[in-house]
Amino acid sequence: MxxxxxxxxxxxxxxxxxxxxxxxxxxxxxATSQKPQVVIDCIVDYYSNYNANIHRGVHTLSQEATDKYEEARTTIQTHFNAEFSREIIFTSGTTHGINLVANGFSSLLTEGDEIIVSALEHHSNIVPWQMLCERTGALLKVIPMDETGVLQLSAYKEILSEKTKLVFVNHISNALGTINPVKEIIELAHDVDAAVLIDGAQATSHIKVDVQALDADFYVTSAHKMCGPTGVGMLYGKEIWLNKLPPYQGGGEMIKEVSFEKTTYAGLPHKFEAGTPNICGGIAFGAAIKYLNSIxxxxxxxxxxxxxxxxxxxxxxxxxxxxxxxxxxxxxxxxxxxxxxxxxxxxxxxxxxxxxxxxxxxxxxxxxxxxxxxxxxxxxxxxxxxxxxxxxxxxxxxxxxxxxx
CATH class of the missing domain: 3.90.1150.10 (Aspartate Aminotransferase, domain 1)
Structure with a gap:
């Protein structure tokens, strides 16, 4: 058509x-996209017809809500071409996803390790890494940009080293619209065995992202930039990395067994999804992705x-x-x-x-x-x-x- x-x-x-x-x-x-009627209707339908908590009830409404929520996770997995649905973690948005990863790496970094961000970053992809450096003694380095707003890859190559443990770059600059060469950035980082997180908040409404083709270790985005609701987003992480990171928050849903002596954690994705999630938001996120793909x-x-x-x-x-x-x-x-x-x-x-x-x-x-x-x-x-x-x-x-x- x-x-x-x-x-x-x-x-x-x-x-x-x-x-x-x-x-x-x-x-x-x-800043945020507008919402099509199909997404608005999805939100109304949830609260009108099957509002219930998920993963915890045997009654019909709970089962219906759980099925719709997990169907949305699968929709997101398919859209971003993640290998497994359990590699898709529902978050409250891009900032939440970044902080989840930054918190997890607190236990993986030591003094003298280096992490790299770019000069084009949103504050959400600067401040969490500064806080991480303060907690661990790691050093923050910056990929410079030129007068056209393009990152200088020659400088990036120079600051990469065996000390580099993490690289964080946005896919597209929110301030300038620059599309960064993230595939090359990821390849260079992997050459020194560094992990890479890509902030896709500004990219996923414009281009269809294939996380396996990029070989990204982590990729984050927000539904509200993709014609979906506010208050929900996605963290994609390779299973091997998500298993290395400790839980970000404790509470219900993220546990397997609890006693006063010891708690064991649930497997992916629930390990990172403590508490009652934004159920309606997650379902509407899936509806928004389906709408964009219909266009x-x-x-x-x-x-x-x-x-x-x-x-x-x-x-x-x-x-x-x-x-x-x-x-x-x-x-x-x-x-x-x-x-x-x-x-x-x-x-x-x-x-x-x-x-x-x-x-x-x-x-x-x-x-x-x-x-x-x-x-x-x-x-x-x-x-x-x-x-x-x-x-x-x-x-x-x-x-x-x-x-x-």
Whole structure:
């Protein structure tokens, strides 16, 4: 079926609303995506028809909820091509997954070990590793980037050594849209026997990720960036690594047997899923993945590339406008400033015209420090955005410039 953005937009009820008397133009998809009706209906169906706790009851509702929840896990496994469903751990989101791994490595690192992150990271992929270094005495090293927002792999090769135990890189930069060469980064890390975690929060809505093809040791993402609900995400880990890590939290569900003398832990994936999970969220996550696959990731990629190219061309016609993140491999994110104008002021004015963009440092303050700027205006496009919405953005930015200069 041919891609029809007008038809697809009808799947998203929020896109028909107005903001400040104008049609909503939602261009903050890197922060969170909008939800199609099929995902909303899934949430309503769960609470209306089979709400119950899972894995613990013999009654019908519990069995139905358990089946749907585990079916969602299998959907996620299949989508990301994990070898086993038990390698898929439900989390509250990307940040939870990163912290789970960081906590686990506290018992595996010693003083003098080295871990590597990139200069393009979100704070969620910086702070947990700094905390890990404080606990273990490990050293944190950084892969630098260049003026186009591209990581310098030659420098990465130089800082890799037999002391390197862990490497953490985002698949796509949330601040700039740069697509990092994660497969090569993983291969180089494995050459020195280091494990690799890939932060896929910004990637999984744009591309279909194959964790086995990447050979990633860990991969994390959030449902809410993939047209799913907030408060749920996924940690993929190779079984051999998940078995090495200790449990992250103690409680119900993650145990096999408990006595006051000794507790034995459950096997994967339950070892890392203490307590009552976000059952509805997990089920809706599976529904969101099915929806995205019904659209097709090739179609999604082509639509977003069209929007990126057109928006880049039209925005650069505005005098004084500079785009940050100009690498050849890039997804549908445009971070920009206009000379002499604070990004917050632009964001405020375009919001009055019904256009939702993000302003600030985007939880990537080191990136902004590199460019010596306080932040940027970030327009991030999804497959349900249209060329007409790009025109609205460009017109609004021009109006803001006239008002602020």
């Amino acid at each position: 041919a891609f029809n953005v007008d038809h697809i937009r009808k799947d998203f009820p929020i896109l028909s609303r107005e903001v400040n008397g104008h049609p909503l133009v939602y261009l903050d998809n890197a 097709g990731f090739n179609a999604i990629k082509k639509q977003e590339e069209r929007l990126l190219q057109y928006a880049t061309k039209e925005l650069l016609k505005i005098e004084g406008l500079k785009i940050y993140g100009t690498g050849a491999e890039k997804t549908s994110v445009i971070s920009f400033n206009i000379e002499g104008i604070h990004p917050y002021d632009i964001g405020t004015i375009v919001d009055k015209l019904g256009i939702a963009v993000r302003t600030g440092h985007h939880c990537a303050q080191p990136v902004m420090d590199f460019f010596k700027i306080p932040g940027t205006v970030r327009a991030s496009f999804a497959f349900y955005n249209s060329k007409e919405e790009v025109n609205s953005l460009v017109a609004a930015v021009k109006r803001a410039k006239l008002m602020l200069q």
